[in-house]
Amino acid sequence: MKILKLMDRGAKILGSKYSILGGAMTWISESNLTSAMSNAGIFGVLASGAMNGDLLKSEIKSTKEKTKNNFGVNIILVNPKLHDLIDICGEEKISHVILAGGIPDKTLIDEIHALGMQAIAFAPALSIAKRLFKHGIDSLILEGSEAGGHVGPLSSMILIQDILLNMVGYPIFIAGGILRGEIIASLLQLGAVGCQLGTVFACCKESIAHKNFKMALLRASGRNAVTPVQLDKKFPIAPVRALENIGTEEFVEKQREVLAKFEKGEIALDNGRLSLEHFWAGALRRAAQEGDIDRGSLMSGQIVEIIKEERSLREIIDTVLREAEEFLSK
Numbered sequence: 001m002k003i004l005k006l007m008d009r010g011a012k013i014l015g016s017k018y019s020i021l022g023g024a025m026t027w028i029s030e031s032n033l034t035s036a037m038s039n040a041g042i043f044g045v046l047a048s049g050a051m052n053g054d055l056l057k058s059e060i061k062s063t064k065e066k067t068k069n070n071f072g073v074n075i076i077l078v079n080p081k082l083h084d085l086i087d088i089c090g091e092e093k094i095s096h097v098i099l100a101g102g103i104p105d106k107t108l109i110d111e112i113h114a115l116g117m118q119a120i121a122f123a124p125a126l127s128i129a130k131r132l133f134k135h136g137i138d139s140l141i142l143e144g145s146e147a148g149g150h151v152g153p154l155s156s157m158i159l160i161q162d163i164l165l166n167m168v169g170y171p172i173f174i175a176g177g178i179l180r181g182e183i184i185a186s187l188l189q190l191g192a193v194g195c196q197l198g199t200v201f202a203c204c205k206e207s208i209a210h211k212n213f214k215m216a217l218l219r220a221s222g223r224n225a226v227t228p229v230q231l232d233k234k235f236p237i238a239p240v241r242a243l244e245n246i247g248t249e250e251f252v253e254k255q256r257e258v259l260a261k262f263e264k265g266e267i268a269l270d271n272g273r274l275s276l277e278h279f280w281a282g283a284l285r286r287a288a289q290e291g292d293i294d295r296g297s298l299m300s301g302q303i304v305e306i307i308k309e310e311r312s313l314r315e316i317i318d319t320v321l322r323e324a325e326e327f328l329s330k
Ligand SMILES: Cc1cc2nc3c(=O)[nH]c(=O)nc-3n(C[C@H](O)[C@H](O)[C@H](O)COP(=O)(O)O)c2cc1C
Pocket: 022, 023, 024, 025, 026, 028, 047, 049, 074, 100, 101, 143, 146, 147, 148, 149, 150, 175, 176, 177, 178, 196, 197, 198, 199, 200, 202, 298, 299, 300, 301, 302, 303
């Protein structure tokens, strides 16, 4: 197959059959989904989210029980247990650590290499991509703002032109707003080594996400997957792409309330910021695991526009490969 040839380099980097990563999704990418991804031939990534070392260890072990294939672990840089989590990955002989939620420094990359693992990070700009490769990062993911979850300001299309096309030859994966095989094949032709998909896997049959969560995503259109409105620069809001719901409306109200209190001198800047930060605490778990689609965080990418049914991983991957192959054979 032509597509497999194009995927060859990325698949070798990941140690998987296809050079597609199943993007980590906190509270969703646990052992069942991650192992199912790896069993289906893509590179499953376990989301460590806010886990501590013990929890991660047991998730890694239970993933290994369900698959003999390779998988990676996604670690958020701000996790207070960051170094413990990296140590556990080393002990468990994980092949790749995917560092999210910030730009890793050289020391951290070296720490991962010293444990025999590859380090993958996200680059939101060309200068950062160049610096990360200089610091020894093994591969990069360019994730456009169409993606679900925490996003940067630039779309995939801009990152592709700014970074990928200026760094052809470097091991770069693309994420954000990707589903069809034609796009994946085109990105590989442009020099990417593979792609990372997230939202579509949150909605697949093997995903443990609550049925309410899946239904909300399957029924949504792309325009419903928004980043939150920020009322005032003094109170910066993390750009997290999620479906609009009662919670997102109440969050605007909450900002209004905090802003009014701050202007009246009733609340300090730091406390106001903290109360806004706390607003979404536990909200993804409430939506994804408990099914609270009204006030939970329905993180999802704009790609929900074209995800309309709950399919199995096998169906999703087979379709992608078929579309890519037909495109390449034209
Ligand atoms: C519900 C949800 C949770 C996510 N959690 C994480 C996370 O914990 N760590 C991370 O690096 N990316 C996270 N992401 C981003 C995905 O790993 C992936 O990069 C993204 O979904 C790809 O774009 P797409 O949604 O357009 O397919 C999350 C995405 C979603 C939809």
